[in-house]
Amino acid sequence: MGFFGLFGKKNKSQETIVKEKETLDKGLEKTKESVFGKLAHAVMGKSTVDDDVLDDLEEVLVTSDVGVETTLKIIKRIEARVARDKYVGTSELNNILREEITSLLAETENNAAVDASNMEHDGPYVILVVGVNGVGKTTTIGKMAWQFKQMGKKVYLGAADTFRAAAVEQLCIWGERVGVTVVKQQMGSDPASVAFDTLKSAVANNADVVIIDTAGRLHNKVGLMNELTKIKNVMKKIIPTAPDDVMLVLDGSTGQNAFEQAKQFTAATEVSSLAITKLDGTAKGGVVIGISDQFQIPVRYIGLGEGMEDLQTFDRREFVDSLFKK
Numbered sequence: 001m002g003f004f005g006l007f008g009k010k011n012k013s014q015e016t017i018v019k020e021k022e023t024l025d026k027g028l029e030k031t032k033e034s035v036f037g038k039l040a041h042a043v044m045g046k047s048t049v050d051d052d053v054l055d056d057l058e059e060v061l062v063t064s065d066v067g068v069e070t071t072l073k074i075i076k077r078i079e080a081r082v083a084r085d086k087y088v089g090t091s092e093l094n095n096i097l098r099e100e101i102t103s104l105l106a107e108t109e110n111n112a113a114v115d116a117s118n119m120e121h122d123g124p125y126v127i128l129v130v131g132v133n134g135v136g137k138t139t140t141i142g143k144m145a146w147q148f149k150q151m152g153k154k155v156y157l158g159a160a161d162t163f164r165a166a167a168v169e170q171l172c173i174w175g176e177r178v179g180v181t182v183v184k185q186q187m188g189s190d191p192a193s194v195a196f197d198t199l200k201s202a203v204a205n206n207a208d209v210v211i212i213d214t215a216g217r218l219h220n221k222v223g224l225m226n227e228l229t230k231i232k233n234v235m236k237k238i239i240p241t242a243p244d245d246v247m248l249v250l251d252g253s254t255g256q257n258a259f260e261q262a263k264q265f266t267a268a269t270e271v272s273s274l275a276i277t278k279l280d281g282t283a284k285g286g287v288v289i290g291i292s293d294q295f296q297i298p299v300r301y302i303g304l305g306e307g308m309e310d311l312q313t314f315d316r317r318e319f320v321d322s323l324f325k326k
Contacts, residue, residue, distance in 0.1 A: 020312055024322045027304030031285030032323055035064045043090040049082050053090060057097075064283070065255040067290030074100050098324045101289055105299075105316035108292045124156070124207045126199065126235060126242040130228065130265055131249035133216035136277035136303060138167060140249050141211050142174030143311035144301070149178055153208040158198030159184040160191040160231065161215045171213055181205075191215060191227060192234040199238040212243070224268040232269075247300060249275045250291065253282035262291050271295070277303030280310070288319065 012020075042056030054075055061071040077100045082088045088096070127144070131137045138161075145155045157175055159182055161167035168184050175182035183198040195212050202210045214231065217224075228246075235242040248271045250258040258276070265271055274297050279285050292299050299314040 016309075020309070021318065021322075023304050023310055024302075024312060024318060025325060027280040027302075027310075028285050028319075028322045030281060030283040031064070031279075032325070034283035035060065035286065035323070038063065039093070043093060046090050049078070049088045049090055049093055053093070054079060054082075057093070061286065064286035065290065066286040067256075067259060067294055070104070070290040070293040073104065073293065094324060098320055101323075102316060102320045104289065104293050105320070108296055109298050109316070123239050124199070124202045124210045125244050126210045126212070126239060127245045127247055128195075128212050128214065128228075128231065128235075128243040129247050129249060130214050130269065130271070131216060132261055133164070133167075135216070135249050135251040135254075135261075137216055137249045138170045138174065138213060140275050140277060140301065140303065140311060141171065141213055142178060143303075143308055144211060145174065145180050145209075146178045146308045147311070148209045149180060154206065155180040155209045155211065156198055156202040156205070156207045157182045158194050158210065158212040160194040160198075161213050162187060162189045162191050162194060163215050163217065167213065167216070181207075192230045195231045196234045196238065199235050199242065203238060210242075221264065221268050224264075228269040245273050245300075246271050247273045247275055248297075249277060250287075251278050252276045252287050252302075253278040253284055255284040255287055258287050259291060259294070262295050262297075266295055266297070271297055273298055273300040275299075275301040275303065275311075277311075280304045285323065288314075 038060040042060055043053055046053050058071055058075050061074060062068055078096055081096060129137055129141055141157060145157060148155045157171055157180060159168040159171045162185065165187055172182050172184065183194065183201055185194050185197070191214060198210055198212060212231070214228065232243060246269060248262065248265050250261055252258060274291065276288050276291070276299055279302055288299060288302065301311050302314050304310045304312060
């Protein structure tokens with residue numbers, strides 16, 4: 001079983017599973033209303049899926065932040081099914097969409113070039129967290145730390161965003177709140193040095209998980225690449241396999257901006273997983289489907305609220321079920 005497999009349902013009580021499903025349904029409400037409101041309008045008065053319906057469906061998906069490329073892929077698949085089955089009623093469109101979106105997300109999971117969840121080794125499991133300021137990066141780290149702590153894991157956090165006093169302070173507050181160790185240095189210190197100290201201390205104290213926060217500046221690609229490469233190289237001196245996971249945190253409520261950030265970060269470093277935050281209260285939940293498909297990177301977490309437990313391990317089937325729930 002992979003490291004993230006520890007979050008599997010069999011480790012949760014029935015009450016927790018039900019509560020998480022309710023949070024997911026509630027968090028995706030606005031996206032669902034938006035998508036299905038538009039979809040109902042697109043098929044109004046139509047009995048079969050013809051070219052007009054497909055054109056309208058394309059518009060629905062693009063305006064729901066699924067993204068142009070992924071939308072065209074979905075439309076192509078539906079066209080193939082319509083051609084094959086000869087007659088497809090508009091009443092079947094929801095189920096067909098549901099199946100195609102689920103299979104797209106499954107392909108992403110299977111095709112991901114680097115899937116850190118399958119890696120097992122001695123010493124702490126190291127997660128390097130990247131993303132711009134304001135996407136909920138530090139909050140996501142705090143909630144992850146809390147979840148690992150709930151599982152009985154010893155967690156160390158590294159405050160390698162040394163350019164903002166607020167970032168270090170926020171991480172320390174989370175550390176106190178959750179009850180985990182935070183390793184930090186003076187403001188303006190070399191982020192790689194903080195990462196080195198964190199790993200050294202974590203190994204010496206038999207930690208299970210290390211999460212490193214990095215600077216959220218989307219400065220020029222070369223600068224970002226150099227900084228992250230340096231952090232990785234320094235960490236390898238302590239743990240040759242580190243980092244096990246490079247997790248990109250994106251704010252789902254920004255829609256197309258999140259696509260742009262994913263483009264910048266995947267060009268600068270090898271991102272192996274995604275955490276998409278702030279999906280509650282936004283109609284832009286379709287962004288999860290588009291980003292996951294376009295970048296072929298699995299979504300590890302989705303953020304659905306302020307509570308500690310509102311950072312959920314992403315389950316593609318449950319996500320699509322909630323999205324298409326009548």
